Amino acid sequence: MDRVAHDRLKWKCRRGLLELDLVLGRFVERNASALDEGELARLGELLELPDNDLWDIVSGRSDLYAAGLGDVVARLRAC
Amino acid sequence: MNVGLQARKFDAIVVGAGGSGLRAALELARAGLRVAVLSKVFPTRSHTVAAQGGIAAPLGNSSEDHWHWHMYDTVKGSDYLGDQDAIEYMCRRATEVVIELEHMGMPFDRLDNGRIYQRPFGGHTQDYGSAKMAMRACAAADRTGHAMLHTLYQQNVKARTQFFVEWMALDLIRDAEGAVLGVVALEMETGEAMILQAKATILATGGAGRIFAASTNAFINTGDGLGMVARAGLPLEDMEFWQFHPTGVAGAGVLITEGVRGEGGYLLNKDGERFMERYAPNAKDLASRDVVSRAMATEIKEGRGCGPEGDHVLLKLDHLGPEVINLRLPGIREIAIKFANADPIKDPIPVVPTAHYQMGGIPANHLGQVVAPRGGDPEVPVPGLYAVGECSCVSVHGANRLGTNSLLDLLVFGKAGGEQAVADIRAMPAAHKDLPEDAAARPLARLARLDSASGGERVAEVGAELRKTMQAHCSVFRFPDMLIEGVSKVKQIAARAERMSIQDKSKVFNTARIEALELDNLVETALATIVSAEARQESRGAQARADFPERDDKNWIKHTLWYKEGNRLEYKPVHLKPMSVETFEPKVRTY
Ligand SMILES: Cc1cc2nc3c(=O)[nH]c(=O)nc-3n(C[C@H](O)[C@H](O)[C@H](O)COP(=O)(O)OP(=O)(O)OC[C@H]3O[C@@H](n4cnc5c(N)ncnc54)[C@H](O)[C@@H]3O)c2cc1C
Numbered sequence: 001m002d003r004v005a006h007d008r009l010k011w012k013c014r015r016g017l018l019e020l021d022l023v024l025g026r027f028v029e030r031n032a033s034a035l036d037e038g039e040l041a042r043l044g045e046l047l048e049l050p051d052n053d054l055w056d057i058v059s060g061r062s063d064l065y066a067a068g069l070g071d072v073v074a075r076l077r078a079c
Numbered sequence: 080m081n082v083g084l085q086a087r088k089f090d091a092i093v094v095g096a097g098g099s100g101l102r103a104a105l106e107l108a109r110a111g112l113r114v115a116v117l118s119k120v121f122p123t124r125s126h127t128v129a130a131q132g133g134i135a136a137p138l139g140n141s142s143e144d145h146w147h148w149h150m151y152d153t154v155k156g157s158d159y160l161g162d163q164d165a166i167e168y169m170c171r172r173a174t175e176v177v178i179e180l181e182h183m184g185m186p187f188d189r190l191d192n193g194r195i196y197q198r199p200f201g202g203h204t205q206d207y208g209s210a211k212m213a214m215r216a217c218a219a220a221d222r223t224g225h226a227m228l229h230t231l232y233q234q235n236v237k238a239r240t241q242f243f244v245e246w247m248a249l250d251l252i253r254d255a256e257g258a259v260l261g262v263v264a265l266e267m268e269t270g271e272a273m274i275l276q277a278k279a280t281i282l283a284t285g286g287a288g289r290i291f292a293a294s295t296n297a298f299i300n301t302g303d304g305l306g307m308v309a310r311a312g313l314p315l316e317d318m319e320f321w322q323f324h325p326t327g328v329a330g331a332g333v334l335i336t337e338g339v340r341g342e343g344g345y346l347l348n349k350d351g352e353r354f355m356e357r358y359a360p361n362a363k364d365l366a367s368r369d370v371v372s373r374a375m376a377t378e379i380k381e382g383r384g385c386g387p388e389g390d391h392v393l394l395k396l397d398h399l400g401p402e403v404i405n406l407r408l409p410g411i412r413e414i415a416i417k418f419a420n421a422d423p424i425k426d427p428i429p430v431v432p433t434a435h436y437q438m439g440g441i442p443a444n445h446l447g448q449v450v451a452p453r454g455g456d457p458e459v460p461v462p463g464l465y466a467v468g469e470c471s472c473v474s475v476h477g478a479n480r481l482g483t484n485s486l487l488d489l490l491v492f493g494k495a496g497g498e499q500a501v502a503d504i505r506a507m508p509a510a511h512k513d514l515p516e517d518a519a520a521r522p523l524a525r526l527a528r529l530d531s532a533s534g535g536e537r538v539a540e541v542g543a544e545l546r547k548t549m550q551a552h553c554s555v556f557r558f559p560d561m562l563i564e565g566v567s568k569v570k571q572i573a574a575r576a577e578r579m580s581i582q583d584k585s586k587v588f589n590t591a592r593i594e595a596l597e598l599d600n601l602v603e604t605a606l607a608t609i610v611s612a613e614a615r616q617e618s619r620g621a622q623a624r625a626d627f628p629e630r631d632d633k634n635w636i637k638h639t640l641w642y643k644e645g646n647r648l649e650y651k652p653v654h655l656k657p658m659s660v661e662t663f664e665p666k667v668r669t670y
Contacts (some may be wrong), residue, residue: 003583007590011245011267014120014299016128016224019333021298022418051128052225059413 001040006032009040017051023058026079042072084263084519086274088511089115089241090504092261093281094248094304096122098224098489099468100283101231102176103447106497107279108238112504115275116235117246117264119299119593123228126285126297127489130224131336132200133216134486136173140190141197141214143205146170149215151207151663153484157477158620159636159665160317162654165445165473169484169491176490177217185230186219201337201367202481216483221409227486247593248303249522251280251311251464254515259463262307263522267593270586272526274519278507279463279500282307282441282449283493286469287604288321291434292543292550295327295334304470306600308441309607310521313451313461314640314649316472317439318604319612320621322480323555325371327433329391331418335411335430340364342407344396346375347427348383354392369479372432373623376556379431386429393427432555436485438476438621439611441466442640445473447496452640457651463503467496474638477653478620529595535580538595545572545598545605553609559626562613569602569609570646576602607641614648615639632665 001009009032013024024047035043046054046069056062058076065073093104096118107114118125137144150170154161181187181195188196199212219226235242245267252260252274261276287302288294305315325346326335340346345364348354358374359366366374375392384390396404396411401424404412415421415428442450442458447465450458468489475488552565576598581591617631618624637650655662 003585004588007588010590011120011588011593014124014297016120016124016126016228016297016299018129018295018297018331019414019418022331022333025298050225050229051124052222059410059417061410061413 012047015051017055019055023079027076042069084274086276088276089113091279091500092275092277095283097125097285098127098227099493101235102490102493103281103467103497104240105234106494108240110501114240116240117243117248119247121244122232126300127224127228130486131221133218133223133483135215135483136177138174140194144213152203154663156202156479156481158479158668161477162474163657164654166475167657168445169475172491173487183230183234186226187217200483251307252518253311260512263519267588270589276511278504281465282470283468284470286437288434290549290601290605292546293327293431293433294332295324295433295435301597301600302604303600306603309603309643314642315607316442317639318607319615320438320478321434322436322621323372323432324435325432326394326430328418329429329431332433333414333418343399344394347393347395348378349385354378372555375432391429391431394430395427396423397425436480438480440470440472443471443473446499447492465496465500467492530584532580535578536575538579538598541575542598549605553612557624565609566613569605573602610646611639611641
């Protein structure tokens with residue numbers, strides 16, 4: 001991923017909930033360089049969710065996410 | 080100096096799209112004015128989304144209530160530093176703004192009779208501080224802030240407010256008379272600066288809790304509005320007052336709700352002692368936020384903290400059993416596992432007092448106008464400039480904010496500021512004032528410095544040092560030697576920040592550049608905080624000094640004003656006289 005794409009992603013991970021700032025920050029640090037285009041698109045889809053819904057998914061309290069996003073959700077949950 | 084910078088004109092610019100900015104923008108847009116709202120992030124990702132507890136209003140739906148009781152609680156909560164006219168104004172308009180929000184579609188929890196359900200919240204009482212709690216907090220499940228942001232955003236879209244998302248305001252534009260004519264802002268996508276000209280500029284940039292290492296605030300809360308105001312030569316008010324929440328997860332900051340202690344959880348020191356029994360024999364772990372935070376800080380300071388560094392205490396709740404934890408404290412287990420690596424069903428959660436809310440800020444009156452001393456009058460409005468929400472100091476929270484009063488503050492003063500700006504704009508000539516030659520000089524110099532400097536200080540390192548220093552020297556409990564040393568350390572850090580450089584100089588979406596610009600604002604906020612704290616020789620509300628443990632009403636019922644230039648302090652009187660009722664005279668604050 002080039003510098004601009006990386007920074008754009010990093011900024012989309014700036015959220016209203018500190019919980020998400022922390023988890024998404026770890027995720028970007030660990031995985032950003034290795035994400036392929038499909039994964040990036042799926043992550044992008046998750047990042048469009050409202051903060052509370054996304055946090056419920058990331059923390060495992062909710063499984064209400066679109067089919068096909070499971071791999072990225074699993075990696076987020078591991079962060 | 081303005082050569083090359085594009086300029087765009089609006090009637091009004093609102094910097095910030097949290098609850099306060101959106102409420103102000105709505106008032107302007109509904110009046111048919113051209114409004115631009117700038118936000119670093121998508122509006123509904125503003126920090127207001129984190130508010131869960133609710134919004135205070137004396138609707139009297141669930142228990143008897145009265146605005147005058149609410150006013151009493153707020154004055155007392157403020158430890159008598161709040162301006163009583165502004166507090167009266169807020170409490171009297173509370174019902175109106177909450178009902179209005181309901182009519183806009185806010186999904187409040189309801190009673191069987193269809194009215195808004197209200198619940199009790201710390202510090203809110205019936206009958207002027209009686210033992211009976213007032214049911215005053217209106218909530219939308221545990222998503223009050225989220226619901227508020229979405230409701231207000233939809234209304235703004237309908238009213239044709241124009242949003243500039245991922246735009247960062249850098250500095251105010253002031254002319255020779257001191258009037259504010261707009262802002263210079265950075266479009267993150269292109270990395271280019273632009274002049275946004277307006278007849279009214281409303282700052283709604285939220286709190287600056289990221290100046291502390293332990294903070295419940297999201298990363299976005301860097302005090303940009305405060306930095307802009309300080310650099311424009313205007314003062315910041317009462318910056319020594321920061322509310323700490325007793326139970327933030329150590330090392331992460333994420334808030335563990337008071338509900339955990341409400342359900343029977345309690346705090347332990349390294350000897351396994353339930354130490355709150357010593358500090359508050361009756362209320363114990365349920366004593367007010369400042370009391371519990373100070374007790375925790377004392378345990379840590381006196382060597383009874385836990386962990387290899389002795390830097391936290393433990394919140395024990397395993398005795399409640401998995402059922403209570405899972406059913407009555409939803410989300411707590413997930414937070415503890417994720418951020419503390421502790422499963423509360425078996426292990427205690429490491430916690431520390433954590434910076435939560437900024438009572439001080441940009442001095443403003445109850446009409447949202449920014450005010451500063453001029454010609455002997457301590458509060459002359461700065462033409463064209465308004466401040467609302469957590470970045471402002473009206474001052475309704477004084478030395479200590481009551482829970483749920485902040486969301487109320489956003490709505491009341493967001494609306495009032497919007498109304499005042501509409502009136503002011505209508506009274507102005509149709510044409511915008513001419514921009515001064517050097518309108519963009521300051522922000523362009525800041526950018527030029529970053530674009531040329533090399534081999535200087537690293538932004539992340541200076542930022543970490545700042546947060547660590549503020550935490551060690553100026554947090555819950557303040558010691559004279561630590562404050563004095565802290566002031567000189569923060570000054571050194573400020574000097575380092577002036578020498579910071581970034582490696583990648585490219586403009587297009589460069590987050591390193593943005594973080595460097597944010598650091599300038601954190602530094603101004605931190606300096607204002609520690610200099611003001613060192614000077615205030617008393618303990619009041621959130622300021623607790625070891626060397627001056629008592630409140631000193633004879634000398635210190637006054638607001639601090641900090642100026643960036645020369646780190647200078649001035650003071651101005653507290654408005655003890657309300658608008659229509661009698662003054663609430665200072666009394667000892669016990670709960
Ligand atoms: C965990 C938590 C729970 C809370 N719970 C409650 C509660 O239950 N009840 C209550 O009353 N209060 C609560 N509070 C406090 C309350 O949520 C905040 O005080 C309030 O939401 C602040 O709103 P605001 O509109 O001032 O700013 P914010 O919502 O913080 O919005 C600031 C806006 O400014 C923008 N911005 C900042 N700088 C710039 C810049 N340079 N250029 C462009 N845009 C910029 C941001 O993008 C954002 O849109 C809570 C706080 C926390 C941390």
